[in-house]
Amino acid sequence: MRKPILLALLGAALLAGGLWAASLEPGAARAALGRALVGLEAWRGAHPGWLPLGYFAAYVAVAAASLPVAVWMTLGAGALFGFWGGLVLVSFAAALGAxxxxxxxxxxxxxxxxxxxxxxxxxxxxxxxxxxxxxxxSLRLIPVAPFFIVNLLFGLTPMAPARFYWVSQIGMLPATAAYVFAGTRLAEVATPADVLSPGLIGAFVAIGVLPWLARGGLALWRRVARARRWPRPARAERNLVVIGGGAAGLVAAYVAAAAQARVTLIAEGPMGGDCLNFGCVPSKALIAAARAADAARGAPALGIEGAARVHWPTVMAHVRGAIAAIAPNDSEARYRGLGVEVIRGRARLLSPHEVAVETGPEAGRRITTRAVVLATGAAPVVPPIPGIEGVGALTSETLWAWLSGLPAPPRRLLILGGGAMGCELAQALARLGAGVVLVEPGRILAREEEEAAALVAQALAADGVEIIAGRVVRFEGREAVLESGARVGFEAVLLATGRRARLTGLGLEALGVPTEKPLETDAWLETLLPGVYAAGDLVGPVQLTNAAGHQGWVAAANALAAPLWRFRAAAPMPQAVFTAPEIARIGPTRAELTAQGLAPEVTRYPLAELDRAIAEGARAGWVEILTDPRGRILGASVVGARASEILAPIALAMRQGLGLGKLLATPQIYPSWPEAAKNAAGRWRQARVSPRALALAARYFAWRRG
Structure with missing residues (x-):
């Protein structure tokens, strides 16, 4: 969006500078320029058809070769051929060249x-x-990417050349007209004072404003077109209907109730969703027990030796107790107390403004509403492995009931999938005495930095987890057969192979919204249906409770404030893998930035140098921050004890646009784990101290000593 404005200002600055310099030395330069212009006009008068023809051919060649001079040639066309002549010439030449x-x-x-x-x-x-x-x-009207990149990338799509031509011809016309008009104003500049003429200033203002007007006009046209298909009712029962009782849905309902809107929450599954009942809460309670068991075994380096005795029923009672203690925060009673109408059952969209309750005590009810937030979450993926139906494979939704029914830790649990869930549960169960085999086709924690994932793999192996790199091709009885031919026996199988958005049964297909792929939203979380927003695991790109809660807030705020105001969903989102050591990360990894053509500066601070880590005997790990040359944070990862706590100030700095200099200037408690973030910023600063500046400082202080 800024490029046209910058080009316009640069052109004006160059022109003004050139004329100013010429006015200071009215000699050979100005005379040569004048003779050249007179000669060009004389040649044009003798051969009136050749100049536009040659200019047209040159423009087509330049555009076809993707040379970044088309803007200047467009300005030149306005100066040479006037507005209408330049507009016709450039419009066809640009489309043909593209x-x-x-x-x-x-x-x-x-x-x-x-x-x-x-x-x-x-x-x-x-x-x-x-x-x-x-x-x-839209890309032609709103140049979010340079036109030559659009030309090249669309060549890799299946779009027909004829369609590409006529869409480009029409779409580029407004911008072409603005630049040609600016060129006609430039042709009238004869003295330095003419640079500040209203006509020239207006031309460059038009170039800068046009993309914003096009963006707003196109957005308005799309909204009107969608609204015409589904007209809003004159009156609605509710300001907002939220479908789903997980983290995203609960936050959305809370925001609407706090704003004094009339809101209905329709939830088919348990209140609190996956996080409370099957994910974050029970898994972290189990991890806490596992860490206690590991600590009870002692720390020889600290002079402590011991032996842990695990009482499995008590462990599972602790897990259930954690869920029960947190459940009131997400309960129907609490939300009804906040003013939210809570309906238990399955909901279906009849239109963007009408929701039907299909099951439960209020089945058959229809609710009219101004807006809807979809927050139905995601369900575990069951891979199509032959024989999997006969093994009674567990998922995150059935694991906890199965574990609670055991008298002791499972003797041999086969976990498929080496992501965060697979690694966390594998290590926790192994520390509590279970036999665990983890099978992953690639490397574990493939989304994290490779070096960090390798450190976690070593820790898992040290805790007794057997890690097998391979793929299960079929199940035979109580054995899994790998593609290598090896067989792995098991007591039970846990699927940690990912989660898929719950899209079926919502009525989206009948409304023309595809459900065979992730639900699409814009930057404000509105779907293809006007007034229907989506948040949480249903949307992604990461399936995390903190992301779901944030998106629930954004979706509800936008649904209630439209069309007066709207908010963008924050990105990126901090995330952590709660193994020992932990991995915490925000933003892209080094590999992802490299794939984008970026070369980030890498600052690493080892936790072995942190006083708190030394005191606790937990020196393994590091803080790694990726920055641009100005110190702006592009991404960061932390590996080690309390990594999620160390990342917190870095995530705050990144979210607020603060560089490492600000992070360095913020005092932290001593000795504490977050101090590692400040020390990493100090390491970045040390690498940028100029030896020459230090030498000058030494000389200055020597002079001060006399």
Whole structure:
């Protein structure tokens, strides 16, 4: 969005500077320029058709070759041929040149384009699948990416060349007109004072304002078009209907009730959702017991020796107790007390403004509403492995009841999947005395930094977890057969192979919203249906309780405040793997930034140098912060004890746009774990101290001593 404004200002600055310099030395330079212009006009008078023809051919060639000078040639066309002549010439030349680049990318430079700009191709393909030619039209009106990149990337899509041409022809016309008009104003500049003429200033203002007007106009057109298909009722029972009683839905309902809106919460599953009942709360309670068991075994380096005795029924009673203690915060009674109407049952969208209750005590009821928030979460993925139906595979939703029914830790549990859930449960159960085999086709914790994942793998192995790199191809009785032919016996199988958004049964298909892929939302969490928002695991991109809660707040706020105000969902989101050692991260990894063509500066601070880590004998791990040359944080990862606590000040700094200098200037408690973040910022600062500045300082202080 800023590029047209910057180009316009740069052009004006260069022109003003050139004219000013010429006015200071009215000699050979100005005379040569004048003779050149006179000669060009004389040649144009003798050959009136050749100049526009040659200019047209040159423009097509430049655009087809993706050379970044088209803006200046557009300004030049306005100066040479006037507004209408320049507009016709550039409009057709730009569309033909863009199509030439489109065809070159498709037939000649496919590999080069994919290697150079492939990171942006996914967004292009997604937008094209969603909006078709309208997506290209929007990119032409609103230059969020340089036109030459759009030309090349669309060459890798299945769009027909003819469609690409005419959409480009129409879509680029407003911007072309603005630049040509600016060129006509530039042609009238004869003295330095003319640079500040209203006409020239207005031309450059038009160039800067046009993308904003186009964005607003296109958004308004889309909203009107969608609203026309589903007109809102004159009166509605509710300001907001929230479907789903997990973290996202509960926060959305709370926000609406706190704002004094009339809100209905429809929940089919248990209140509190997966986090309270099957995920965060029970797993962290189990991890707490496992850490206590590990501590009871002693720490020889600290002079402590011991032996843990695990009483399994008490462990599981602790897990159930943790759920029971937190449940009142998410209960129907609490939310009814807040003013939320809570309905137990399954909901279905009849339109963006009408919701039907299909099951439960109020089955058959229809509710009209101004807006809807979908927060139905995600369900465990059951991979299509032959024989899996006969083994009674466990998921996060059935694991805890099974564990509670055991008299002792499981003798041999096979866990499929080496993500956060698989690794956390594998280590916790192994520390409590279970036999655990973890099978993962690639490396465990594939989304984390490779070095961090390797440290966790070593810790899991030290705690007795057997890690097998491979893939289960079938089940035979109580054995899993790997693709290598090896067989793994088990007492039970736990599936930790991911989660899929719950989209079926909501009525989305009948309303034209695809459900065979993740639900699509815009930056404000509104879906393809007007007034219908989505939040939490249903949306992603990360399935975390903190992300769900934040998105629930954003979705509810936007649903209630539209069209007067709206908020963007924050990104990125801090996350942690609660193994020992922990891994905490925010933002992309080094590998992801490199894939985007970025070369971040890496600052690493080892926890072995942190006083608190030394005192507790927990020196393994590090803090790694990725920054740009100015110290702006692009991403960070922490590995070690209390990593999630160390990351907190870094996440705050990143979210608020504070650089490492601000983080360094913020005192932390001594000795504490978050001090590692401040020390990492100090390491970054030390690397930027100029030797020359230090030498000058030494000389200055020597002079001060006399």
């Amino acid at each position: 199509t030439g680049a489109f065809l070159a990318a498709r037939w000649l430079a496919r590999d080069w384009v994919r290697a150079r700009f492939g990171a942006r191709l996914g967004a292009i393909e997604a937008g094209l699948a969603r909006d078709g030619a309208l997506y290209l039209f």
